[in-house]
Amino acid sequence: xTRLILxxxxxxxxxxxxxxxxxxPHVVRAENRVVRIGYITALSGPRAEFGASDPWMLEQVxxxxxxxLQIGGQQYQVEIMMRDNESNVNRSASVGNELxxxxxxxxxxxxxxxxxxATGEMSDIAGIPSISTMGPWQAWMFGRGSNPEQGFPxxxxxxxxxxxxxxxxTRIWDQVATNRIVGDFYFDNPAGQAFADxxxxxxxxxxxxxYSRVEGGMFQIDTSDFAAQVSRFRDGGAxxxxxxxxPPHWSTFWAQAGQAGFAPEAATFAAxxxxxxxxxxxxxxxxxxxxxxxxTPKVPFTSSLTGQTAAELAAAYxxxxxxxxxxxxxxxxALFETGIAALKASGAPKDRDLVRDAIAGLRLNTMVGPxxxxxxxxxxVARTEIAGGxxxxxxxxxxxxxxxxxxxxxxxxxxxxxxxxxxxx
Numbered sequence: 473x474t475r476l477i478l479x480x481x482x483x484x485x486x487x488x489x490x491x492x493x494x495x496x497p498h499v500v501r502a503e504n505r506v507v508r509i510g511y512i513t514a515l516s517g518p519r520a521e522f523g524a525s526d527p528w529m530l531e532q533v534x535x536x537x538x539x540x541l542q543i544g545g546q547q548y549q550v551e552i553m554m555r556d557n558e559s560n561v562n563r564s565a566s567v568g569n570e571l572x573x574x575x576x577x578x579x580x581x582x583x584x585x586x587x588x589x590a591t592g593e594m595s596d597i598a599g600i601p602s603i604s605t606m607g608p609w610q611a612w613m614f615g616r617g618s619n620p621e622q623g624f625p626x627x628x629x630x631x632x633x634x635x636x637x638x639x640x641x642t643r644i645w646d647q648v649a650t651n652r653i654v655g656d657f658y659f660d661n662p663a664g665q666a667f668a669d670x671x672x673x674x675x676x677x678x679x680x681x682x683y684s685r686v687e688g689g690m691f692q693i694d695t696s697d698f699a700a701q702v703s704r705f706r707d708g709g710a711x712x713x714x715x716x717x718x719p720p721h722w723s724t725f726w727a728q729a730g731q732a733g734f735a736p737e738a739a740t741f742a743a744x745x746x747x748x749x750x751x752x753x754x755x756x757x758x759x760x761x762x763x764x765x766x767x768t769p770k771v772p773f774t775s776s777l778t779g780q781t782a783a784e785l786a787a788a789y790x791x792x793x794x795x796x797x798x799x800x801x802x803x804x805x806a807l808f809e810t811g812i813a814a815l816k817a818s819g820a821p822k823d824r825d826l827v828r829d830a831i832a833g834l835r836l837n838t839m840v841g842p843x844x845x846x847x848x849x850x851x852x853v854a855r856t857e858i859a860g861g862x863x864x865x866x867x868x869x870x871x872x873x874x875x876x877x878x879x880x881x882x883x884x885x886x887x888x889x890x891x892x893x894x895x896x897x
Contacts, residue, residue, distance in 0.1 A: 583807055592627035622851065
């Protein structure tokens with residue numbers, strides 16, 4: 473049987489949690505036929521939308537595993553422990569330490585970039601296999617001091633690269649007639665730092681594509697005033713605004729831009745425009761926001777766990793929740809696909825080295841497409857597709873629909889429209 477344990481407060485706190493792994497002994501457990509999976513997500517705080525579909529998704533996984541798993545001729549019960557990192561890096565370290573040390577998990581699954589950076593170090597130190605997603609692989613790898621040749625001993629990730637998103641952004645803008653001046657600003661976290669990097673980040677891609685830059689700098693997670701960026705972009709003649717941040721950041725910026733009479737031709741802000749709720753919160757001024765696209769119900773992929781198509785998974789979520797589908801649903805689902813496939817392939821899910829080796833050799837067709845660590849040129853990283861899209865009012869059942877406008881790096885996603893300048897919508 474499977475047991476789904478919902479979030480509870482950790483007994484540890486603070487970013488020093490990783491260091492405690494070196495001294496704290498593992499709890500000895502008698503349940504040698506129970507596979508324990510830890511799952512870290514953001515259910516509250518600025519990144520809460522990233523985990524909004526997770527309770528529903530985990531209930532589906534819980535039902536699927538209600539009879540346990542048959543692995544290597546043995547029957548195993550499965551216990552899933554979900555923890556909310558509250559969109560906080562210190563909380564991520566705390567719950568990661570709890571799951572590894574107190575709960576003695578056999579596998580750690582993480583769907584949050586900041587959490588995956590902190591807990592990746594922990595899993596490597598403790599020898600606990602971990603899989604993460606929903607963060608550009610460069611921020612996950614370089615932010616931890618490694619490189620594509622070196623990789624990591626026990627931690628793995630699957631996602632697209634920041635460079636893929638940046639190239640997609642410039643191709644979106646190429647569809648709109650502008651003066652090619654871009655105002656950019658970024659949330660100061662690992663992903664934002666990767667996007668903002670002058671040599672490898674979005675500024676470099678903009679220059680290569682013939683766009684000039686008006687710098688808006690970095691901002692902190694609790695920033696609530698973007699008047700300085702609005703003034704700088706308006707005075708610098710920026711007709712495109714880009715960067716990285718979460719829905720509350722953009723909502724504040726966009727409101728202040730409207731008050732100041734700043735009306736760019738295009739707005740493509742990574743992470744902030746992933747969710748329909750964030751677009752709806754902007755009212756009529758949400759029409760035309762453009763974004764990276766990871767997953768939609770229209771991709772031609774099916775689940776290795778349930779056999780559902782992407783359209784069926786999205787429809788089931790909408791029917792149960794009463795909310796519009798979200799991109800993160802596909803990736804959270806695929807995270808459990810990869811984890812369970814690795815446990816099965818290991819032949820011995822309580823042997824952490826064998827599970828680690830199974831992940832490293834995994835080739836799997838998932839809800840988000842092929843995920844393979846077996847033949848990747850970037851050690852511990854499986855790259856996935858990314859497209860570009862624009863939120864538009866289409867008169868359908870939802871207030872806004874996400875239309876694919878650019879698919880160079882995602883041939884599975886069919887182009888549905890051309891990007892339209894904001895003032896024309």
